Amino acid sequence: xxxxxxxxxxxxxxxxxxxxxxxxxxxxxxxxxxxxxxxxxxxxxxxxxxxxxxxxxxxxxxxxxxxxxxxxxxxxxxxxxxxxxxxxxxxxxxxxxxxxxxxxxxxxxxxxxxxxxxxxxxxxxxxxxxxxxxxxxxxxxxxxxxxxxxxxxxxxxxxxxxxxxxxxxxxxxxxxxxxxxxxxxxxxxxxxxxxxxxxxxxxxxxxxxxxxxxxxxxxxxxxxxxxxxxxxxxxxxxxxxxxxxxxxxxxxxxxxxxxxxxxxxxxxxxxxxxxxxxxxxxxxxxxxxxxxxxxxxxxxxxxxxxxxxxxxxxxxxxxxxxxxxxxxxxxxxxxxxxxxxxxxxxxxxxxxxxxxxxxxx
Amino acid sequence: xxxxxxxxxxxxxxxxxxxxxxxxxxxxxxxxxxxxxxxxxxxxxxxxxxxxxxxxxxxxxxxxxxxxxxxxxxxxxxxxxxxxxxxxxxxxxxxxxxxxxxxxxxxxxxxxxxxxxxxxxxxxxxxxxxxxxxxxxxxxxxxxxxxxxxxxxxxxxxxxxxxxxxxxxxxxxxxxxxxxxxxxxxxxxxxxxxxxxxxxxxxxxxxxxxxxxxxxxxxxxxxxxxxxxxxxxxxxxxxxxxxxxxxxxxxxxxxxxxxxxxxxxxxxxxxxxxxxxxxxxxxxxxxxxxxxxxxxxxxxxxxxxxxxxxxxxxxxxxxxxxxxxxxxxxxxxxxxxxxxxxxxxxxxxxxxxxxxxxxxx
Numbered sequence: 001x002x003x004x005x006x007x008x009x010x011x012x013x014x015x016x017x018x019x020x021x022x023x024x025x026x027x028x029x030x031x032x033x034x035x036x037x038x039x040x041x042x043x044x045x046x047x048x049x050x051x052x053x054x055x056x057x058x059x060x061x062x063x064x065x066x067x068x069x070x071x072x073x074x075x076x077x078x079x080x081x082x083x084x085x086x087x088x089x090x091x092x093x094x095x096x097x098x099x100x101x102x103x104x105x106x107x108x109x110x111x112x113x114x115x116x117x118x119x120x121x122x123x124x125x126x127x128x129x130x131x132x133x134x135x136x137x138x139x140x141x142x143x144x145x146x147x148x149x150x151x152x153x154x155x156x157x158x159x160x161x162x163x164x165x166x167x168x169x170x171x172x173x174x175x176x177x178x179x180x181x182x183x184x185x186x187x188x189x190x191x192x193x194x195x196x197x198x199x200x201x202x203x204x205x206x207x208x209x210x211x212x213x214x215x216x217x218x219x220x221x222x223x224x225x226x227x228x229x230x231x232x233x234x235x236x237x238x239x240x241x242x243x244x245x246x247x248x249x250x251x252x253x254x255x256x257x258x259x260x261x262x263x264x265x266x267x268x269x270x271x272x273x274x275x276x277x278x279x280x281x282x283x284x285x286x287x288x289x290x291x292x293x294x295x296x297x298x299x300x301x302x303x304x305x306x307x308x309x310x311x312x313x314x315x316x317x318x319x320x321x322x323x324x325x326x327x328x329x330x331x332x333x334x335x336x337x338x339x340x341x342x343x344x345x346x347x348x349x350x351x352x353x354x355x356x357x358x359x360x361x
Numbered sequence: 362x363x364x365x366x367x368x369x370x371x372x373x374x375x376x377x378x379x380x381x382x383x384x385x386x387x388x389x390x391x392x393x394x395x396x397x398x399x400x401x402x403x404x405x406x407x408x409x410x411x412x413x414x415x416x417x418x419x420x421x422x423x424x425x426x427x428x429x430x431x432x433x434x435x436x437x438x439x440x441x442x443x444x445x446x447x448x449x450x451x452x453x454x455x456x457x458x459x460x461x462x463x464x465x466x467x468x469x470x471x472x473x474x475x476x477x478x479x480x481x482x483x484x485x486x487x488x489x490x491x492x493x494x495x496x497x498x499x500x501x502x503x504x505x506x507x508x509x510x511x512x513x514x515x516x517x518x519x520x521x522x523x524x525x526x527x528x529x530x531x532x533x534x535x536x537x538x539x540x541x542x543x544x545x546x547x548x549x550x551x552x553x554x555x556x557x558x559x560x561x562x563x564x565x566x567x568x569x570x571x572x573x574x575x576x577x578x579x580x581x582x583x584x585x586x587x588x589x590x591x592x593x594x595x596x597x598x599x600x601x602x603x604x605x606x607x608x609x610x611x612x613x614x615x616x617x618x619x620x621x622x623x624x625x626x627x628x629x630x631x632x633x634x635x636x637x638x639x640x641x642x643x644x645x646x647x648x649x650x651x652x653x654x655x656x657x658x659x660x661x662x663x664x665x666x667x668x669x670x671x672x673x674x675x676x677x678x679x680x681x682x683x684x685x686x687x688x689x690x691x692x693x694x695x696x697x698x699x700x701x702x703x704x705x706x707x708x709x710x711x712x713x714x715x716x717x718x719x720x721x722x
C-alpha cells in the first residue's frame with residue numbers, strides 16, 4: 001500500500017523520470033502483468049509468451065511477481081483489464097498482441113509510472129510505451145530454403161492468416177529462398193482470415209495437399225495443419241513453438257518465438273530503474289527467433305546449408321531481403337546488393353516477382 | 362420422499378427470490394471450485410462480487426466500467442427478449458452487432474475529417490439500419506421460404522465475421538496505419554466519437570440507449586397491443602391466430618427490432634469503448650446477451666439487472682484472474698453455474714415441493 005500512495009503522489013508528478021529506483025520499495029517484488037490473446041495452452045503464440053514469462057519468473061525469483069490474464073479480446077476488455085492491472089499496483093505490463101495497441105496507448109497515458117511493453121504494435125503515443133517485435137522473416141527464409149530443396153512436387157502449401165505486411169513479408173521471404181534453390185517452385189496460399197481456428201486450418205491443409213502441395217507452412221497458430229500433414233504423409237513446419245509431438249514423422253522444424261531474453265532484459269532494466277521506451281525488432285542474432293531440432297528426414301547437406309544460412313544471418317553477413325528483387329508486377333524493388341529498409345518490410349503489401357495469385361484486398 | 366406438484370400459477374414470491382438464491386448457490390458451488398483449484402474461496406468470491414464495487418483501489422474505475430460492459434449486453438438482450446417471448450429465435454445478434462458497427466463506422470470514416478453535428482446522428486441511424494437489414498435476411502427467408510431463423514441467423518454471424526475481417530484489412534483500413542489492419546481511431550475523431558457524456562461515470566450514448574430501450578420495451582410489452590400479441594404468440598400460437606395476429610408480420614417486427622438494437626449496440630461500441638474497426642472487434646456480446654435475456658427472465662427490468670450482474674462477474678472475474686492466477690476457464694464455469702442455478706431453482710417458482718407420506722401406486 002505504501003508504495004502505491006508514494007507512486008500516486010510523487011511519481012505521477014515526476015513522470016517518467018521517477019520510474020524505477022525512487023518509487024521502488026526494496027522489500028516489495030516488482031509486479032509484472034501479462035495479457036494474452038489466447039490460452040497458454042495453444043502451443044503457438046500465447047504459449048511462447050507464457051514460456052518466456054515463466055522463464056523470467058524463475059530467473060528473478062522473489063524479486064519479481066508475474067501474473068497474467070488469458071483470452072483477452074482486443075478492444076474495450078483489454079483496456080479495462082490493463083487499467084485494473086495498473087490500478088492494482090502492477091509496475092510493468094506486457095501486452096502480447098497487435099490489436100491491444102489503442103488500449104495500451106490510452107491506458108499508458110493515464111498511468112505514466114507504469115511501463116508498457118507492446119508486442120508487434122506500431123503506435124507509441126506516450127513515453128512509457130515500448131514496442132517489440134521479432135524478425136520472423138529470418139526464420140521463414142531458412143524454412144523456405146529447406147522446403148525448396150525437399151519438395152518433390154515443386155508445390156509448397158502456405159496457410160496464411162490475414163493479408164497484412166507481417167504475413168506477406170513471411171510469404172515473400174520463404175518464397176524467395178525456396179526459389180533460389182528450386183527455380184520451378186510454386187507457392188499456393190490459402191487465407192484463413194484467422195490466427196487460430198483449428199478446423200479451418202485443417203481444411204486449408206487438406207485443400208493444399210489435394211492441390212499437390214507436399215510441404216506445408218503456416219502463419220496460423222494451431223497444430224491442426226501438422227496433424228493433417230501427419231495423416232496425409234506431407235511434410236510441414238511448426239509455428240511459434242516446437243510442435244514435433246503433434247506430427248513426429250513429418251515435422252521438419254519450427255520457427256520458435258523465443259521472447260525469454262527480451263523479457264529478462266526488460267524486467268531487469270525496470271528493476272534497475274533504467275527502463276526506457278524503445279522500438280526494437282530482434283531476430284536470429286538476439287536468439288529471439290530460433291529453431292526446433294531438425295528432423296532426420298532433412299538430408300544432411302540441406303541441414304548444413306540451413307545451419308550456414310542461420311549463421312550468416314546471425315553474424316549480419318546476410319539479410320534475407322537482399323536485391324536484386326522485383327515486385328510481382330515486374331517493377332524493381334531492390335537494386336543488386338541493396339538491403340530492404342525496415343520501413344519497406346513493415347509496410348509490405350506486394351508479392352515478389354514469381355509469386356502467383358493475388359493478395360486479397 | 363419429496364414430491365413436486367405443479368403450481369397453477371408460478372409463485373410470485375419465489376419468482377423474486379430465486380435469482381438471489383441462484384447467486385447464493387453459485388457462490389457456494391463456485392467457492393468449492395476455487396478451493397479445488399487451490400485458491401482461497403472467500404477471497405475469490407470477494408474479488409468477484411465485492412472488490413469491483415467497493416475496493417477503494419479499483420472501485421472508482423470499475424464501477425463505471427460496469428455500465429460500459431453492461432450497456433451493450435442490455436441493449437442487445439432487450440431486443441432479443443421481445444422475439445424470444447413470441448417464440449422467434451434470433452441467435453445471430455452477434456452478426457447484427459458487427460454489421461451495425463460496420464455501417465456506423467462507414468459513415469464516420471466517409472465524413473472523416475469533417476466536423477458537423479449531424480455526423481453522429483447519421484451514424485446512429487446507419488448502425489440501427491445495418492443491424493436491422495442483417496436481421497431481415499433470416500426474417501424474409503422465414504416468411505417467404507419457411508426456413509429456420511435459428512440456423513440462418515446463427516450462420517450469418519460467421520458471414521459477418523468474415524466481412525469484418527475483410528473490412529479491417531481492406532476497405533476500412535487506416536491509410537495512415539502503415540499497412541496494419543484496423544480502421545482509423547473513431548474515438549479520437551470528435552464529430553463521431555461516442556465518448557463518456559460525464560467524465561468517469563461510464564455513461565456514453567450506448568448506455569443511455571440501453572436504458573431507453575428498457576423503458577420503451579417495458580411500455581410496449583405491458584401497455585401496447587403489440588406487446589399483447591407478442592405474449593400471445595409465444596404462449597398460445599393457435600389462440601394468437603384467432604386473435605388476428607399475423608405470424609409473418611410478427612417475425613419481421615421481432616427480428617427487425619432485435620437486429621436494430623444489436624446494430625445500435627455495435628455502433629455505440631465501435632465509436633466509443635472499442636475505438637475502431639478491427640479484425641476481432643466483436644467480443645461475443647451478441648451471444649452473451651442471450652444468456653442475459655434469460656437470466657433477466659425476458660423482462661426488461663430483469664434484463665437490466667442481469668446485464669449488470671453479468672458485467673460484475675466479468676470485471677470481478679478479471680480481478681480474480683490476475684490477483685489469484687485463476688484460469689479464465691474457471692471464471693467461465695462460474696458464469697455458467699450462475700445460469701445453471703437460475704434455471705434449476707426455477708423449479709421452486711413453478712412447483713410446490715411436498716413431503717410424500719406414502720408411495721403412490
